[in-house]
């Protein structure tokens with residue numbers, strides 16, 4: 001399990017403006033979305049892209065729903081985690097309060113998709129976010145919106161008690 005102390009040790013390095021195009025660091029090593037050490041995880045790799053973030057991602061057989069098709073919950077997980085990378089650019093930790101996904105077409109196992117996310121609005125602690133998932137031909141497979149709410153470090157201590 002990731003301990004809070006080691007997570008906080010990397011906090012300042014993560015929640016700052018990162019240069020255009022650079023790979024962004026995972027939230028932590030065991031994160032379901034992006035942690036490199038989570039054997040059940042998606043190992044999402046994300047780059048800064050203008051004011052937003054971008055990833056190329058391929059779902060595999062661990063995340064299958066109907067045969068050959070990614071489970072909708074797995075797709076939502078990866079989108080949710082992608083939003084988590086926008087927080088680095090915003091400069092503050094936040095958590096998902098509301099997540100919507102519009103599944104416009106099946107997301108196929110073994111097929112690479114481009115995922116983009118950005119901040120559409122910020123009001124106080126509320127961040128309004130939007131994301132899209134397109135195939136290699138630019139066909140729009142899924143869209144999403146989310147409301148994240150910024151929180152203090154204390155929010156995360158409950159998971160370590």
Ligand SMILES: CCCCCCCCCCCC(=O)SCCNC(=O)CCNC(=O)[C@H](O)C(C)(C)COP(=O)(O)OP(=O)(O)OC[C@H]1O[C@@H](n2cnc3c(N)ncnc32)[C@H](O)[C@@H]1OP(=O)(O)O
Pocket residue numbers: 007011014027028080081083084085087093094095096097098124125126147149151
């Ligand atoms: C290095 C590692 C880092 C780690 C960090 C990055 C990891 C990323 C991982 C992916 C993200 C996740 O999975 S996060 C995990 C899943 N999410 C969670 O566990 C969150 C569970 N929920 C909560 O803990 C709580 O509900 C909070 C903290 C989100 C909010 O509680 P609160 O602090 O009491 O705030 P509350 O007053 O209820 O709401 C705040 C404001 O949002 C508004 N609000 C509430 N809902 C909505 C809504 N649907 N649409 C619009 N606005 C809304 C309210 O009206 C209010 O507005 P106003 O009155 O202020 O105007």
